[in-house]
Amino acid sequence: MIFPFLAIFKKELTSVLRDRTIIISILIQFFIASFSSGLLLGMLSLYDPDTILRFSDGGIRVGVVGDAESPLARLMSERGLGVTTYPTIQEAQAGFYRNEVLALVDTPRDANGNTEVKLYLPDSDTISSLIRMVIQEPLKQYENYLRAEKGIEVRYTDLQGKPATSFEFVYSVLIPMLMFFPAFVAGSMSIDMITEEVEGKTLQTLLSAPLTISGMIGAKITAAVFLAVLQCIAWLTLMQVNNIVIQNTGWILLLALVIAGISSTSAALSAAFLQDRERSQFTYSLLLLAGVGISTLLNISPITTLSRLAVGDAYTNGWNVLVFALFFALLFGLLLRVSRRLKS
Amino acid sequence: MNQILVIAWREITRLRKRFGGGASPLAVVLLLAVLGLSAYSLRDTVSLGSGLYRVGVSGDVPEINDSRFAVIEVSAEEGQTLLADQSIDLLIIDEDVFSRADDKSQFAERALKQYMEKSELVRVGNSFAEADAFPLRVGINYLSAEQPPAGNDAVDALPQSTKPEEIIIPSLTPPPAPFTQVLVALIYILPITFISIFFTSSFMDEKSNRRLTILLSAPVTPLQIILGKMLPYAVFALSTTILIAYLTKGDIPLALMIFAPTTLFIFAIYLMVPLFYRNFKDTTFISMLVTTMTTAYLVFPAMFTNSSDLAYISPLTLAVKMYRAEPFGWREYLLPSLPMTAIFGFAMFAGTRLLNEEFLMGYKPITRKIGDAIYLMMAHSKPWFAVTLWSLLVIPAVYMAQVVMLAFATNLPVGLILGATLLTAALIEEVIKTVGIVVLAERGVVTSVREIIGLSFLSALGFLIGEKLLLLISVSVVSQANVSSALFGAGVFLLIPLAAHFIFTSLVTLMRIKLRFPYWLALALGTIAHFFYNATVMRGGL
Numbered sequence: 001m002i003f004p005f006l007a008i009f010k011k012e013l014t015s016v017l018r019d020r021t022i023i024i025s026i027l028i029q030f031f032i033a034s035f036s037s038g039l040l041l042g043m044l045s046l047y048d049p050d051t052i053l054r055f056s057d058g059g060i061r062v063g064v065v066g067d068a069e070s071p072l073a074r075l076m077s078e079r080g081l082g083v084t085t086y087p088t089i090q091e092a093q094a095g096f097y098r099n100e101v102l103a104l105v106d107t108p109r110d111a112n113g114n115t116e117v118k119l120y121l122p123d124s125d126t127i128s129s130l131i132r133m134v135i136q137e138p139l140k141q142y143e144n145y146l147r148a149e150k151g152i153e154v155r156y157t158d159l160q161g162k163p164a165t166s167f168e169f170v171y172s173v174l175i176p177m178l179m180f181f182p183a184f185v186a187g188s189m190s191i192d193m194i195t196e197e198v199e200g201k202t203l204q205t206l207l208s209a210p211l212t213i214s215g216m217i218g219a220k221i222t223a224a225v226f227l228a229v230l231q232c233i234a235w236l237t238l239m240q241v242n243n244i245v246i247q248n249t250g251w252i253l254l255l256a257l258v259i260a261g262i263s264s265t266s267a268a269l270s271a272a273f274l275q276d277r278e279r280s281q282f283t284y285s286l287l288l289l290a291g292v293g294i295s296t297l298l299n300i301s302p303i304t305t306l307s308r309l310a311v312g313d314a315y316t317n318g319w320n321v322l323v324f325a326l327f328f329a330l331l332f333g334l335l336l337r338v339s340r341r342l343k344s
Numbered sequence: 345m346n347q348i349l350v351i352a353w354r355e356i357t358r359l360r361k362r363f364g365g366g367a368s369p370l371a372v373v374l375l376l377a378v379l380g381l382s383a384y385s386l387r388d389t390v391s392l393g394s395g396l397y398r399v400g401v402s403g404d405v406p407e408i409n410d411s412r413f414a415v416i417e418v419s420a421e422e423g424q425t426l427l428a429d430q431s432i433d434l435l436i437i438d439e440d441v442f443s444r445a446d447d448k449s450q451f452a453e454r455a456l457k458q459y460m461e462k463s464e465l466v467r468v469g470n471s472f473a474e475a476d477a478f479p480l481r482v483g484i485n486y487l488s489a490e491q492p493p494a495g496n497d498a499v500d501a502l503p504q505s506t507k508p509e510e511i512i513i514p515s516l517t518p519p520p521a522p523f524t525q526v527l528v529a530l531i532y533i534l535p536i537t538f539i540s541i542f543f544t545s546s547f548m549d550e551k552s553n554r555r556l557t558i559l560l561s562a563p564v565t566p567l568q569i570i571l572g573k574m575l576p577y578a579v580f581a582l583s584t585t586i587l588i589a590y591l592t593k594g595d596i597p598l599a600l601m602i603f604a605p606t607t608l609f610i611f612a613i614y615l616m617v618p619l620f621y622r623n624f625k626d627t628t629f630i631s632m633l634v635t636t637m638t639t640a641y642l643v644f645p646a647m648f649t650n651s652s653d654l655a656y657i658s659p660l661t662l663a664v665k666m667y668r669a670e671p672f673g674w675r676e677y678l679l680p681s682l683p684m685t686a687i688f689g690f691a692m693f694a695g696t697r698l699l700n701e702e703f704l705m706g707y708k709p710i711t712r713k714i715g716d717a718i719y720l721m722m723a724h725s726k727p728w729f730a731v732t733l734w735s736l737l738v739i740p741a742v743y744m745a746q747v748v749m750l751a752f753a754t755n756l757p758v759g760l761i762l763g764a765t766l767l768t769a770a771l772i773e774e775v776i777k778t779v780g781i782v783v784l785a786e787r788g789v790v791t792s793v794r795e796i797i798g799l800s801f802l803s804a805l806g807f808l809i810g811e812k813l814l815l816l817i818s819v820s821v822v823s824q825a826n827v828s829s830a831l832f833g834a835g836v837f838l839l840i841p842l843a844a845h846f847i848f849t850s851l852v853t854l855m856r857i858k859l860r861f862p863y864w865l866a867l868a869l870g871t872i873a874h875f876f877y878n879a880t881v882m883r884g885g886l
Contacts, residue, residue: 314398
């Protein structure tokens with residue numbers, strides 16, 4: 001019994017290696033990972049005020065009409081902008097055309113006490129959007145200052161912290177993506193392996209060997225999951241080489257294995273029901289979407305579990321992985337009952 | 345035309361049979377309901393950083409409704425202990441927030457700051473009169489680049505704005521980052537990709553059932569078969585574009601104009617998948633690769649709308665502009681649309697040449713299959729004509745590949761970005777210029793050194809003309825200055841790159857054909873030479 005199982009397992013692995021398909025899969029993951037982090041890097045340098053101010057090194061100078069001690073001018077210099085004061089708007093404008101400043105701020109107060117700030121930006125899209133990005137925070141603080149003058153208190157304004165975008169990206173997007181993408185590919189691959197036998201009419205030949213239908217499907221799923229886990233190990237190693245600290249790697253690998261098992265089993269289920277590639281792949285991708293949605297709705301999302309395991313959350317451990325393992329076992333049991341349909 | 349419609353109708357019938365027969369209506373309804381439910385649940389809850397932070401709260405603290413935070417109610421003492429042993433990242437007691445000095449706690453504090461800013465704004469907005477809650481108005485004006493001439497009344501006049509004044513409330517108006525619009529624009533792309541996967545599947549189904557062979561023996565041309573099979577899917581894809589434009593309150597004719605070339609481009613790419621696949625796994629993986637690459641190509645430049653004119657290489661930038669009600673001209677429209685339409689045209693040509701039984705059914709390594717494909721495209725005309733045209737016509741594809749490479753290269757350390765981009769650009773160019781000649785030589789069409797050198801020259805010439813044409817369009821968009829006349833006016837400047845292209849092409853082809861080097865080795869040597877030439881040019885050496 002075990003030998004035919006191993007034979008099929010080996011056949012699928014060699015076929016994947018021979019056709020170089022696995023290389024494409026790894027390339028895709030590499031592309032997605034580097035593309036998304038490249039995008040993040042680009043976004044950060046263009047749209048994140050902290051990064052802009054750090055790289056501009058005090059080079060963003062703003063002309064203020066009036067007094068350097070006015071609240072808005074003070075808030076802007078506290079934020080790291082260079083402030084130059086001018087007595088009148090006309091002189092400020094002259095300063096703008098002498099390239100002393102990149103933008104102008106004028107604060108006339110209207111009759112009913114509401115403050116209207118006039119912001120004069122250069123006509124270039126690039127520089128004006130950059131200035132709007134960095135001046136946003138002082139303007140918001142100034143707004144709070146004006147609110148306080150009217151007796152409205154805004155709470156929690158003194159919070160600081162460090163910019164968290166990169167951290168959140170790595171642990172909630174990059175690591176889950178690299179751990180679960182192989183699992184989703186494993187599902188697609190299971191459908192291909194099974195429907196290829198059905199549509200190529202090789203299934204009956206295969207079953208004339210001393211092998212049951214569930215053994216055959218089991219071997220194919222095992223091969224797909226095996227490849228997924230191998231990729232996960234490679235990604236985990238690569239990330240750790242790149243100084244990304246990942247906690248609970250053992251549980252993470254087990255979770256990746258279980259999720260690969262769940263996706264391959266549900267893929268095999270749809271293949272067993274529909275018996276052709278076109279409809280099975282379609283149903284599988286819908287099931288995948290639905291699965292992600294429902295798990296989020298039930299608050300047991302594997303993505304969140306994985307992120308928490310990776311950051312070393314104190315309340316997440318092997319028990320959270322076990323919930324998914326249980327579901328996998330149930331699903332696999334169902335597949336064993338349904339797989340007989342393939343014979344007919 | 346009639347034949348195309350007949351094939352299109354046959355395609356619709358096939359699809360209806362496949363998805364109509366056997367599927368229980370109950371299962372369909374159930375699946376749709378589940379999908380709707382998941383979309384609903386995902387709408388609010390999925391965000392960057394979901395589930396990463398744990399916060400302990402004690403006393404009068406506003407409710408924290410953000411998927412990034414898991415909130416635990418604690419007493420003040422218990423909270424301090426949990427914070428100290430890193431079980432929680434932040435502790436909020438009434439209006440005071442406690443954090444640790446380590447990174448994770450600091451990240452949590454910044455995330456909380458973002459959340460609290462928003463929720464406090466809602467509270468203030470609901471509890472006070474609007475004028476008090478939002479006491480600041482900012483009028484944004486733009487100053488022209490040239491100083492206006494000083495008139496007599498210049499002493500009192502306010503600065504003149506080049507655009508009408510835009511009034512904003514800082515806490516309610518986020519700075520103009522194009523994320524949301526890019527996401528909306530991406531909604532257009534998803535259904536098109538999904539539909540084109542069905543188009544691919546249909547071809548594969550016909551191929552594995554050998555019905556395509558029967559169709560090919562009927563009195564219809566391969567082009568009619570491709571267009572006929574594509575028609576229903578293309579119509580469907582364009583209808584989704586209209587629907588999305590309608591639902592998102594976009595300009596429907598403009599959205600169609602922007603996304604029609606994109607639709608053609610995506611279909612063109614997906615047409616290649618069934619032509620080249622050998623087994624089902626191939627299709628899955630090639631489709632995934634293609635989806636990744638096209639998404640990267642479309643999304644990456646659009647993120648830089650208004651920051652860099654290069655953003656116009658993606659049609660999504662035009663869509664972002666559409667949603668911001670900002671105008672764009674014909675040149676901006678043609679920069680992304682022309683290469684995409686050109687690629688569609690090229691794919692149609694390739695499709696008509698490759699749609700024959702021998703090519704479709706052959707099981708060979710993928711590199712051999714590509715070689716066969718290139719040969720089939722060239723075999724119908726004289727080598728000198730085929731080689732020149734090949735180098736000229738694949739330019740849009742080269743350009744797209746280089747954009748994708750640039751997108752990926754930005755991920756490298758800053759010092760390596762330029763080098764890596766130059767190297768891959770050189771490799772792509774060398775492959776394109778030499779592959780046609782190598783394929784012809786392997787099939788015995790080209791043999792002598794004279795022929796190889798002659799064809800290398802023509803290939804270099806075709807490539808240069810295509811490259812410069814493309815540059816002409818991009819330069820006229822990217823910069824309105826007289827760069828184009830400097831680039832194209834002086835004849836002698838064109839001779840140097842022509843000579844360089846010619847030398848590298850001859851080098852690779854001669855090494856491969858005459859010296860019998862493996863193709864990858866010849867390419868590597870040619871690429872290195874090309875890379876050094878590019879690097880010298882960039883340093884101003886030539």
